[in-house]
Amino acid sequence: MNKDSKIYIAGHLGLVGSAIVKNLKQKGYHNLVYRTHSELELTDQYAVEAFFNQEKPEYVFLAAARVGGIIANNTYRAEFIYSNMQVQNNIIHQSYLNGVSKLLFLGSTCIYPGACPQPMKEEYLLTSPLEYTNEPYAIAKIAGIKMCESYNLQYGTNYISVMPTNLYGPNDNFDLETSHVLPALLRKMHLAKLLEMGDKEAIVKDLHVENFEEAKAYLATFGVSEKRVEIWGSGKPRREFLYSEDMADACVFVMENIDFKDTFHPDAKEVRNTHINIGTGEDISIKELAYLVKDIVGFGGEIYFNTQKPDGTLLKLTDPSKLRDLGWKHRVALEEGIAREYEWYLSK
Numbered sequence: 001m002n003k004d005s006k007i008y009i010a011g012h013l014g015l016v017g018s019a020i021v022k023n024l025k026q027k028g029y030h031n032l033v034y035r036t037h038s039e040l041e042l043t044d045q046y047a048v049e050a051f052f053n054q055e056k057p058e059y060v061f062l063a064a065a066r067v068g069g070i071i072a073n074n075t076y077r078a079e080f081i082y083s084n085m086q087v088q089n090n091i092i093h094q095s096y097l098n099g100v101s102k103l104l105f106l107g108s109t110c111i112y113p114g115a116c117p118q119p120m121k122e123e124y125l126l127t128s129p130l131e132y133t134n135e136p137y138a139i140a141k142i143a144g145i146k147m148c149e150s151y152n153l154q155y156g157t158n159y160i161s162v163m164p165t166n167l168y169g170p171n172d173n174f175d176l177e178t179s180h181v182l183p184a185l186l187r188k189m190h191l192a193k194l195l196e197m198g199d200k201e202a203i204v205k206d207l208h209v210e211n212f213e214e215a216k217a218y219l220a221t222f223g224v225s226e227k228r229v230e231i232w233g234s235g236k237p238r239r240e241f242l243y244s245e246d247m248a249d250a251c252v253f254v255m256e257n258i259d260f261k262d263t264f265h266p267d268a269k270e271v272r273n274t275h276i277n278i279g280t281g282e283d284i285s286i287k288e289l290a291y292l293v294k295d296i297v298g299f300g301g302e303i304y305f306n307t308q309k310p311d312g313t314l315l316k317l318t319d320p321s322k323l324r325d326l327g328w329k330h331r332v333a334l335e336e337g338i339a340r341e342y343e344w345y346l347s348k
Contacts, residue, residue, distance in 0.1 A: 008057035011064030019248035081136035169244030195226035235287030279318035
């Protein structure tokens, strides 16, 4: 990419896309193109076609997706598979038709089997059944990987798929009903701290409700009070977390330095598993994470682990050695990243 190349970032307001935009600007890229959801409906084939015909981007970061935590994935199964497949089909196909030089497709490590060997290597894709709760989302992302591979092999395009581990950072989703574990923990601890302090005004403002009684009743449904915060499961599952700005740096690194031909062995008879994991290779238990967030936020109450609720997959750790061998490694440690995210949350 050149500094004046026209670059389209799909999903530029989200956790992933906003971090990529920030990284590109910091590196001097200035010809950036994006649209809000109200300006461009990415599930609409004809709207996406018109956009590409008009803008003719040279490079594309496909960071737009419908995402959510375990509850959202399991509840809105049809929406997760439909929306994600429509978005990626439209953007990848229009990139081909309009001669895009390079595309980066962002997926998720949930593409790997539910009982995947640990740490998860790229070669473990499609070796056994997926984890049930997020199967529709995972299948959509696997389809995106295979679409990129197939277009590269048939049409000679240069589309690369990257699979980030659990992400967190500025512009994260803090909705208590649909967020992932880390932002959910951070907001719960923050609201519990406000309850502990008796700051009714701040709680009402944070939750956008009419009064404090309504706010307190709503928080109770999530197990949040001035004395304790409830967390689903035993706390034993271990998860890996990557700061979103590290992830963005990895994505831009790949777009600047890596081509499709670099993602598989040149003598391979069958081209498979060309996607690249983006992760830290380090994990932490949910229990350890909860106490870490509690300390960073400064909540003085207790943590209650509700073992009547599901744990999910016990181990989920990526093997990022493929990307490390290509020349990139993460920089931001988890404690520092959580502190940064909390500062961002407070500023908003």
